[in-house]
Amino acid sequence: MDAGEPVCELPARLAERLRAVRSVGAITGAGVSAESGIRTYRGQGGIYDDPEDGERTVEALSGPTLLGDPDRTWRAVAALSGMAVHARPNPAHRALVEMERRAARFVLLTQNVDGLHQMAGSCNVIDIHGDVAVTECRGCGARGRIEREERAHLRAAPLCAACGSVLRPGVVLFGEMLPEDKVARLRAAFYEDPPDLVLVAGTTALFPYIAGPVQEARRRGRLTVEVNPEETVLCGTVDFSLRGPAGVWLPAIAKALP
Ligand SMILES: [Zn+2]
Incomplete structure (x- = not known):
């Protein structure tokens, strides 16, 4: 971690449960890239929702x-x-690299196509929507x-x-199918033996293949945590909802892992 990065205090019950986590499945969306200055696609100010074009x-x-x-x-x-030409990985990307280093098993499912997770050093990445490079x-x-x-x-x-x-x-362009090999990896990582912790950050989890792994983890008694500045459809589904930037909460979660 960089010196001086703000680290928020986690709820005590969450910190205690994180100490027992051996495997982590993280899921990220546009909110994580937005913290690197990349404009989001959906929602207010989003590229696809731009009234002009x-x-x-x-x-x-x-x-x-x-x-x-x-x-x-x-x-x-x-x-x-x-x-996005000058975008660099932010503290959230780096915290996920730290989680991969600490966990016995780690997988990162991302909807982002900008390659910032790989640039930060994440290895086991399922970039379900591909990589624009x-x-x-x-x-x-x-x-x-x-x-x-x-x-x-x-x-x-x-x-x-x-x-x-x-x-x-x-x-994956609009109107195209998800790649079969990546869907198979997603299923193996999140459904066969769900990770101890399933962590969702910076996504409103609108797609069923994003919300599904979280619901499956919850159903099978795994720890589920969501990080987002705003309320999302997952609020009622997860064990812990942390409101705020991923760049603040993810470093705190990484630090709390064994
Ligand atoms: Zn050719």
Whole structure:
């Protein structure tokens, strides 16, 4: 942890239960990236809910647009990347790295596509919506990467160096299915033997595949904790709801683990 990071005091009952935690399943969403200065997608001020061009952005970032007009999809990717070009991991990202170091078993399920968890040093990450830095060739299937500085300047769809076909961004676009391999990893990590602690941070947990692991953990008697500045649909589901930034509460939780 960085010196001088604010650490809030956890409820005593939570601190006591955290001392017995051996395995951790963390779930993160846009709120964690927002604390690094990345604009959120949904809600007030969100990119997709922007009254000016939110709908056009959603349409540009959809499966059908990628097929019909890939340049348009990539221009939208470039615009989003340009807004995030200087974002760095924050105390919440670093606290999750610390949790992975301490826990016997750790998995991080994230909806974020910005790669900040990996940049911070998290290893066992299920990026269920993909990673925007990854590219996949629509012709030969070759995978590659385009880092954000370069991505932010794209004006057209990049082409495969091997076969010349159009590349696609390695993210789940609107109207597309979740990748089967990642869904299988999610199920194995959260349903076969749920972690002792399931921790949700910075997400309103609207998607069933995000809320589901929390409900399953609760049903099977695991410790469930939610961290969010605002109330969410999970408030009534979890054992502990901590109100405030992930960058404040996650370091406190990491410290309390054995
Ligand atoms: Zn190719």
